[in-house]
Amino acid sequence: MTARLRKLAHRLVAATAVLPALLAAPGAVAAPAEPAPSAVVGGGRLGQSGVQVSPLAGAPALPGDLTGQSWIVSDAATGDVLASYNPHLRLPPASTLKILFADTVLPKFDRNAVHRVADEEIQGIGPGSSLVGIKENLDYRVEDLWRGVFLSSGNDAVHVLAHMNGGIQRTVTEMQARADALQARDTTVVSPDGYDMDGQVSSAYDLTLFARAGLRNPDFRTYCATRSAMFPGAVDRTTGQRGSFGIANTDRLLGKYPGLIGVKNGTTTNAGSTFVGAAERNGRTLLVTVMHPASYQKVYDETAELLDWGFSAADKVQPVGRLVDELPAGDAEPTGQAGEASGLPEPPPHSSPSTPAASAASVPSAASASSGDGTDWISAGGWLAVVAVGAVVGAWALTVLRRRTV
Known part of the structure; x- marks a missing residue:
């Protein structure tokens, strides 16, 4: 021994x-190690705090009264980012997350297909949600459901389509996979409709990627540009005839801003107001995303101001970054766990990009986030x-x- x-x-x-x-x-x-500038999706300057713009001779000045916590102006065709302000800041996306939902689910169903809504398909919708007015045990065409998503931002329409797609959780998982394929690394999906949920975030950069991808689908482009439509109603018990009612697009710029294609607006308690807009002028299509400005109306005012600036400045600035392309099938790396919350920085208080306080905003990058198994x-x-x-x-x-x- x-x-x-x-x-x-x-x-x-x-x-x-x-x-x-x-x-x-x-x-x-x-x-x-600190992430190198090249690790920031879209280019190193997009990972820096504050306004990023590289004007050439004759370039107009950016609007001086912007209050959005995050915004980005980009060219949809070339992917050039013309100017940005904290574009990778992770914030609640509200109903603008429906852009990713549509980009994921819309190609799966024929627009003329008819679906009878079961009662369970319109249960579990968050209190205070925007609704288009879907009723159980009635038939709806797929194109009507999509009008309910784009025009009325109806969470009931989203839930029905998600159930058609195999359920809420399956749809959330597919949306996260789609975000990963688009290299939208700031996005964590928890609900398919954008309803406020712990850990559900996106960024102005990612929302722009979703819009750019969605606009390549003619049906997506048609729905988001539709100003009004008739929606199927209930069956009259006396006559047995089914009625209908009018719905209008809640996008306040549609039909007012020249050349506006549309895309999607959103407002919730946590997200404030968020808007993704696309407009076309003289053969050029620009995308502008504004997140969480000082008030509801300002999201539209500031989007219009940035679109005006972008069309005037497009040939008079050097790009400060780019919108990345979708990864080839099978190459996407998971960046967030769908349906789970993650530790994220608190959004900064409202401040104007023209003030020193604006440059202090924290801008996280996907490359700086990591997880381990212990x-x-x-x-x-x-x-x-x-x-x-x-x-x-x-x-x-x-x-x-x-x-x-x-």
């Missing part, structure tokens, strides 16, 4: 000799602790042996 204990003690003490090698091994003490400790500090304990135990064992042999 004494010989065995002596042998174990010597092995434990000898283990301390490998400590320098362990700590010097590649990856053993890998301190987290085993990283053993690569560095854990080894140090293991070896140290071994050395102490070994020394104690040798001391005991010496005492026994004296």
Whole structure:
């Protein structure tokens, strides 16, 4: 027994000799590195706080009264970002997340297909949600449901389409996968309709990616540009005839701003007002996203001002970044766990980009976010602790042996 204990003690003490090698091994003490500018999706300048713009001779000045916590102006065709302000800041997206929902689900169903709504398909909708007025046990064409999504921002229409797609959770998972494929790394999807949920966030940059992808679908483009439509109503119990009622697009710029194609607006308690707009002029299509300005009306005013600036400045500024392209099928890397909350920075208070306070806004990048499975400790500090304990135990064992042999 004494010989065995002596042998174990010597092995434990000898283990301390490998400590320098362990700590010097590649990856053993890998301190987290700051993300390089190239790691910011769309280019390093888009990861910097404050206004980013590179004017050339004759370029007009940006509007001076902007209050949005985040905004971006870009060219839909080239992907050039003409100007931005904290475009990767993660904020609640409200109903603008329906852009991603449509981009994910719209291609799956024939617009003329008819679906009978079951009662469970319009249950579980968040209190205070915007609704188009869908009733159970009635038939609706798919195109009517999509008009309910785009014009009335109806969460009931979203829920019916999500159930047609296999359920809410499956749709959320597919939306997250679609966001990953589009390299929208600021987005975490928790609900398909954009209703305020813990951890559900996106960014002006990501919402612009969703809009750019959606506008490539002719049906998407048609729905988001529709100003008004008739929607199927209930069946009259006396006549047995089914009625209808009018719905109007809640986008306040549609039909008022020259060349506006549309896209999507959204307002919730947490998100404030958010708007993604696309407009066409002289063969050029611009995209503008504004998130959480000082008031509801300002989201439209500031979008219009940025569109005006973009059309005037498009050939008189150098791009400060770009809208990335969709990854080839199978190459997308998951960036967020669909349906789960994640630790995210609090949005900054309202401030104008023209004031010094605006430059203090925190702009997280997807490259700076990481997650682990709890085993990283053993690569560095854990080894140090293991070896140290071994050395102490070994020394104690040798001391005991010496005492026994004296």
